[in-house]
Amino acid sequence: MSEVATVATGWGLTFVVVVTYSLWVVSRGRAIGRELGIGEAESPGSKRDTDLTTDS
Amino acid sequence: MSGGTNSTEMTATPATRVLGVSAVAATALMILLGLVISPADVVQGEAVRMLYLHVPSIWIAYGSFVLTSFSSLLFLARSKRRPDGGRHYDRLAGSAAEIGVLFTAITLITGMLWGKVTWGTYWQWDARLTTTVLLFVTYLGYLALRRLPVDPMVRGRRAAVMALISFINVPIVHYSVDWWRTLHQKASLSVGRRPEITGEMYWTLLYSVLTVTIIAAWLTVHRYRVIRLEELRDEETLEQLISSRRNEETADTAEPGDTI
Numbered sequence A: 001m002s003e004v005a006t007v008a009t010g011w012g013l014t015f016v017v018v019v020t021y022s023l024w025v026v027s028r029g030r031a032i033g034r035e036l037g038i039g040e041a042e043s044p045g046s047k048r049d050t051d052l053t054t055d056s
Numbered sequence B: 001m002s003g004g005t006n007s008t009e010m011t012a013t014p015a016t017r018v019l020g021v022s023a024v025a026a027t028a029l030m031i032l033l034g035l036v037i038s039p040a041d042v043v044q045g046e047a048v049r050m051l052y053l054h055v056p057s058i059w060i061a062y063g064s065f066v067l068t069s070f071s072s073l074l075f076l077a078r079s080k081r082r083p084d085g086g087r088h089y090d091r092l093a094g095s096a097a098e099i100g101v102l103f104t105a106i107t108l109i110t111g112m113l114w115g116k117v118t119w120g121t122y123w124q125w126d127a128r129l130t131t132t133v134l135l136f137v138t139y140l141g142y143l144a145l146r147r148l149p150v151d152p153m154v155r156g157r158r159a160a161v162m163a164l165i166s167f168i169n170v171p172i173v174h175y176s177v178d179w180w181r182t183l184h185q186k187a188s189l190s191v192g193r194r195p196e197i198t199g200e201m202y203w204t205l206l207y208s209v210l211t212v213t214i215i216a217a218w219l220t221v222h223r224y225r226v227i228r229l230e231e232l233r234d235e236e237t238l239e240q241l242i243s244s245r246r247n248e249e250t251a252d253t254a255e256p257g258d259t260i
Helices: A003-036 B013-037 B046-078 B089-116 B127-145 B152-167 B169-179 B199-253
Strands: none
Touching: A003 B013, A003 B046, A003 B089, A003 B127, A003 B199, B013 B046, B013 B199, B046 B127, B046 B152, B046 B169, B089 B127, B089 B152, B089 B169, B089 B199, B127 B152, B127 B169, B152 B169
16 A cells, blocks of 8 residues: 555544544434433423533 | 533533534644645655554543543542532543543554554554553453443442553553564654654644544543433433332232222
8 A cells, every 4th residue: 555545544544433433422412312302492490401402 | 501400410512512613623724734734754755644643542542541540530539428429420431431442443543554654564463552452452341341231330330440450551551662672663752852753743743632632522521421311311211110110019009999
């Protein structure tokens, strides 16, 4: 593999790994948040913690 | 953070958004500096550009494992004295360890590719490479331990002990190039030692460390929040199961004709 191809592979793989992990973390947060009803419109006085929003 | 039932335990969304936007902007500049502006090396040629990923990744991994150990120590020391059992320390330890494992994996990937160009081989069982892969496997074990379905406090204590034991390998990895004869070069940047690189390459490397730190901070905050959400979900599921069981027991013990 040439030097340029090695650098491209290294940088490319790094960004794929980091972006994939980031998307997994954000989507998992949103999925569990939806499951718990966090971040949705709530009635006043609800006990649910509205600070636990699942947006990035 | 804004007010709320558990607001002191939560992460602030506006802050993470700022951190996220900063990470994206910093990454764009890092690509420009690392792949375009910084020059090729006279010895290593274009392959030196792997330096801007490889070195920051292992620094962040070290930093994450330091955070894991420190949080684990605080969890062990304070878990019995705090009303919440000090579980936020456990959460922080878990999230930091996962980020550390991620960046150790990136260190290994970029190192292998760089090694193929400079040494002619992807892998060599020398001290630095062997201790790094051991570090990776040990912390993978730590993350596996955190997934065991046992009482959260018991699991937290076991994980904290394992985190402290696993940390012993971090200085061994770092100083392995000084303690043993290895194929791996000595540290490019080290406290109390003149840097091996200068000029644009030096500043690009420092900037890359800053960028990867911002990315790791964003990831750690989000992972912490997801762990908290997972705990809330587990608690809610447990409450539902207990409630359902109680209802069944009440129905079983109620005599025919009784009104509920």
